[in-house]
Amino acid sequence: MRQPTAWGQPCPQPACMHSRRMTRGNVSALATSLTHSGTRRLLRCHTWATPFSATRETVFCDLRTSAEKVRMARKMFLVRGDLTGIGCVRGVTEETVLAWLRRAAHQAEALHRHLLRHLPVTQGQLDERWHGIARQHACETDTAGESVPDGEDGRQGVRGSCAPACRLRIAAVVGPRPLDTAKAVVAATTARVAGLPACCSDGCTCSLAALIAAFHVVTTCARTGKRGRPRTPRCAPHPALVYGPWLTQKKQGTLLTRSTRVVLGATRLTHLGFTLSTASVERVTRTVRQALAPLVRKTSSFGKDRERLRQRVVFCQVISTGARPHMSVRQPLPLHERTRHGAMRSRWRQHTPAMAAGLTDHVWTFREPLTAKFEPLDSQSISQ
Numbered sequence: 001m002r003q004p005t006a007w008g009q010p011c012p013q014p015a016c017m018h019s020r021r022m023t024r025g026n027v028s029a030l031a032t033s034l035t036h037s038g039t040r041r042l043l044r045c046h047t048w049a050t051p052f053s054a055t056r057e058t059v060f061c062d063l064r065t066s067a068e069k070v071r072m073a074r075k076m077f078l079v080r081g082d083l084t085g086i087g088c089v090r091g092v093t094e095e096t097v098l099a100w101l102r103r104a105a106h107q108a109e110a111l112h113r114h115l116l117r118h119l120p121v122t123q124g125q126l127d128e129r130w131h132g133i134a135r136q137h138a139c140e141t142d143t144a145g146e147s148v149p150d151g152e153d154g155r156q157g158v159r160g161s162c163a164p165a166c167r168l169r170i171a172a173v174v175g176p177r178p179l180d181t182a183k184a185v186v187a188a189t190t191a192r193v194a195g196l197p198a199c200c201s202d203g204c205t206c207s208l209a210a211l212i213a214a215f216h217v218v219t220t221c222a223r224t225g226k227r228g229r230p231r232t233p234r235c236a237p238h239p240a241l242v243y244g245p246w247l248t249q250k251k252q253g254t255l256l257t258r259s260t261r262v263v264l265g266a267t268r269l270t271h272l273g274f275t276l277s278t279a280s281v282e283r284v285t286r287t288v289r290q291a292l293a294p295l296v297r298k299t300s301s302f303g304k305d306r307e308r309l310r311q312r313v314v315f316c317q318v319i320s321t322g323a324r325p326h327m328s329v330r331q332p333l334p335l336h337e338r339t340r341h342g343a344m345r346s347r348w349r350q351h352t353p354a355m356a357a358g359l360t361d362h363v364w365t366f367r368e369p370l371t372a373k374f375e376p377l378d379s380q381s382i383s384q
Contacts, residue, residue: 107369157174186210247261321353325351
């Protein structure tokens with residue numbers, strides 16, 4: 001007996017018993033229709049008996065422009081394309097390009113949160129990329145002389161963390177350099193790393209304080225029975241916390257030496273067999289810097305708007321996770337699968353960081369992360 005095709009589309013009606021549930025066998029295809037933005041597949045839920053489009057609640061919903069033009073414009077975000085250049089090439093205004101970017105960033109953020117809910121890693125590397133322009137006029141600052149969190153004076157940084165085992169970027173936060181931004185990165189990292197992480201950073205002073213704020217042990221002093229105020233409880237780092245920074249020595253901008261120093265957890269670091277290194281996160285950060293135009297200094301495309309920079313970083317993060325193969329996680333092909341294509345014979349099977357972490361089983365196309373749909377976390381079973 002012929003089985004219906006599993007289209008992987010949830011019913012969008014909130015009143016339906018299968019609302020936002022995947023692969024329940026209640027959705028079937030009706031037909032295809034030609035719209036201004038391209039060909040759309042029409043589906044119908046048998047429970048609610050209401051037709052809907054396959055692009056509903058995606059970044060391609062309700063577009064007056066062809067889906068191919070929108071897709072090419074979003075690809076240009078990943079090759080150092082600036083807003084003016086993208087609008088000129090695609091024949092649209094900058095406001096339209098920004099609307100497409102907001103949609104893509106919102107979808108990318110939800111997909112990244114869904115994928116990394118059960119990430120099987122125990123080691124992380126912290127890094128920051130501080131970039132800015134000289135202040136031309138007086139700007140609002142805090143007591144330490146740094147930009148306020150909501151400032152838009154072009155002085156901001158991109159803090160992030162990476163899982164070195166699979167080259168997967170765990171978190172990325174755009175903001176100024178104060179301790180609050182470092183705490184946000186550590187909080188996002190610890191929410192996805194199993195147990196107490198073993199972290200290595202590039203020596204930023206805020207990283208250690210943020211880790212201690214997240215992983216600490218409070219010791220309460222016993223009362224002595226004497227007059228006076230009791231002693232203040234002491235906050236000490238967790239005994240199992242591992243942290244070590246890379247220390248660099250420079251002279252007039254020239255790098256002289258680099259060394260490591262284990263600050264916390266030397267015994268556990270030896271037991272785990274890890275080495276202190278920031279090579280993985282530095283390589284991932286370099287990929288992001290080469291892809292995004294707002295991170296290029298001394299150009300007209302330099303980004304001063306913090307929210308636009310955050311949207312680009314989130315979008316690039318998801319594409320690099322599942323749609324861009326990484327050379328360091330590729331797998332060798334068996335001898336019987338090494339076929340010749342012209343003068344070249346492939347020896348490797350391309351893998352992405354998401355495949356190396358076990359989050360997916362194939363390399364995504366550019367359209368997949370933009371149209372992906374998934375069930376809410378509160379409706380998923382343990383077997384899924």
